[in-house]
Amino acid sequence: MSVPSSNTLPSIEKLRWQCRRGMLELDYALSDFLEQQYPNLAEEEQALFVRLLDFEDQLLLDWLMGNVVPSDDWLRDLVERIARRS
């Protein structure tokens, strides 16, 4: 999976819909992060969040709940920030 370059980042409206998930926990965690944190991130970090949204719901929930720790540093860091902001 490639990281989108900053000049191809989706609109905030599109991302808002991408934060609609199959689990209520993810709805809150991802939407809250998008509304409160995302606009203040550097473009490279925004691109990482966009990439995170492509992962499947069950894995995102496992990361968020600490059942599984992501192997990549950037994912671990981002998941921690999302968990703290909800």
Next chain:
Amino acid sequence: MTLVRRHFDALIIGAGGAGLNAALQLANANLRVAVVSKVFPTRSHTVAAQGGVNAALANVLPDNWHWHMFDTVKGSDYLGDQDAIEFMCREAIPTVYELEHNGVPFSRLDNGRIYQRAFGGQSQNFGGAQAARTCAAADRTGHAILHTLYQQNIRARTHFFDEYFAVDLIADDEGAILGALVLEIETGEPLLIESKTTLLATGGCGQVFRTTSNAHINTGDGMAMALRAGVPLMDMEFFQFHPTGIAGKGMLITEGVRGEGGYLVNKDGERFMERYAPNAKDLASRDVVSRAIVTEVKEGRGCGPEGDHVMLKVDHLGEEIVSKRLPGIRESSQIFAGVDPVVEPIPVFPTAHYVMGGIPTNRYGRVVVPVQHGPEEVIPGLYAAGECACVSVHGANRLGGNSLLDILVFGRAAGQDIIEFLKENPNHRPMDEAAVEKVMSRLTRWEEKGEGISVQDLRAEFRKVMEDHAGVFRTDEIMAEGVEKVKEIREKLKDLRLQDQSSVFNTARVEALELENLVDIGMSIVLSALNRQESRGAHSRPDYPDRDDKNWMKHSLYFYEEDRVEYKPVRTKPLFVETFPPKERVY
């Protein structure tokens, strides 16, 4: 502007377990099948089902579909239709094997057979010893099933319309369903999908309540589409609540917390369940605990600045027990309530979890309505399956492990019946252009400009009204007031205006359409609940505390037109076995 049109043999609205299992039957039969989903299919709410699927495979303990049937009839508080329940419990077995063959990674026993776990409400020999009937893929059964079905559908060349929102069904003068108008969320462009058959599989509607465990997508779109097409909703007063959801949000805090010694307190720190249930205390039945929580809040003993919840204390159990025996609770509380339960109590309130009612169907998934000749006439070309449908196998309450089973068995049955229907009805019926125009007006209405009420404000008001007037505390007075308040909100819908009139990814417009759906369904819940003067299953009323089989062993049917509620008999005669007569439910 010309309306773009596509043609299919079958249109499936919703991409959860029911929709995808139906689609797979059809695609495997080389039919042209379209699946419309407002989110990417594997983000459907089926993914959140952790428990498992009931089937009497007898891999762990002796079992029999007939025992499963008994448990389900009893669990339904005798409101379930016994022919549909017999069908589901028999079909559970081939359905699970079909899933296994399609690649669902069920947990295994050492001998290689599918592992089965015991759940509440499961018995051997018609109410005897505990049975072990639930097949699971670890604690992520819904995820495993959804992904397997999606991949199989991709292989079978099902056509997916991802991120398309279904606006309304198109019906001709004779009431036959000709397809649906859908909206591409990304572009804002409408699309007319003409189809010989249409299956509604849009899941539940927990978002009608302020506090719910359902995902934000669960806005009951298919149910509301059915209502507007003249189809009644059945048994909508039966809504399953869990006593302890995280206050203001709704995520479930498992009942195991109270089983391990956690208890509820009000703002004075009083362990109030001792007053409501001196013996069982915090382990009293769900409806007793839920109603006690709401009573504390109503009488001014709620916690927090708004006094709108109570607290669940577990800190006395110690860090080791909380971490070891209640995994996930600590993380969930920290992330969503901002408290560490090892040192602070968790704010909780009853949370809406599952709707037993829905679009009335027969056991083939065909939508049935009362017409001149009887209570169950088929609507040509229209099917429903899953949580949005009411077959009815859950009656007044649902057993654990039977919801995934319902969506899979009846999704499959609907798919198979559509194949037969298409053999007899191979051609498209002529499109009714006047009906298309009418449905288009539901979209163009949002182009009205000017000042008005915001969708967010009205949605919040509505969901609070539903929680206060059709939640777990149900008396004549409370619900009658609720009916009036929902009527007022329905009037206010006309004054909604969108500030954002753009086309591209205008999620505000989708949310406005969802709110209309929620309000239509809300009336079906509060009015059906007001009218049912008894307590049965999940519908519990202090002013009518007993089950009343003489007057109320019947299904409610709410019609959108004139807010009418009618009734039809429960089908107490099974297919091949003897009827289970109503008995008092004792566990």
